[in-house]
Amino acid sequence: MSRSVEVDAGERIVREEEGARSMAAPAILAALAVAYVLSPVDVIPDMPVVGYVDDFFLAGAVAFYALERWCEGSSAVLSEVFGWFKWAVIFLGISAVSLVGLAAWGIVKLFGG
Numbered sequence: 001m002s003r004s005v006e007v008d009a010g011e012r013i014v015r016e017e018e019g020a021r022s023m024a025a026p027a028i029l030a031a032l033a034v035a036y037v038l039s040p041v042d043v044i045p046d047m048p049v050v051g052y053v054d055d056f057f058l059a060g061a062v063a064f065y066a067l068e069r070w071c072e073g074s075s076a077v078l079s080e081v082f083g084w085f086k087w088a089v090i091f092l093g094i095s096a097v098s099l100v101g102l103a104a105w106g107i108v109k110l111f112g113g
Helices: 002-022 024-038 050-071 076-112
Strands: none
Touching (some): 050 076
């Protein structure tokens, strides 16, 4: 009986360590995303509305990644849904940044000669 208690306690310690390790990557990515959002150096310079497109999509993708990893152990369905949302935000973000770049190129060609 004491052996099963020791095994249960050991499994609990291993699970807690795995849980802490699994949330390390989202925490690091969240810190890097906050640094990017606050940084004056961006893919798209911070102008009203247009300049915040890349910041918005990056923060959204990191938030969905963190939620996906957080729900991983408790709800596989919710984790899967957050995973799909994460990839949708990444796809939309790449598309939006590409469209902003295309619009900027068009404006430069139109008014630049």
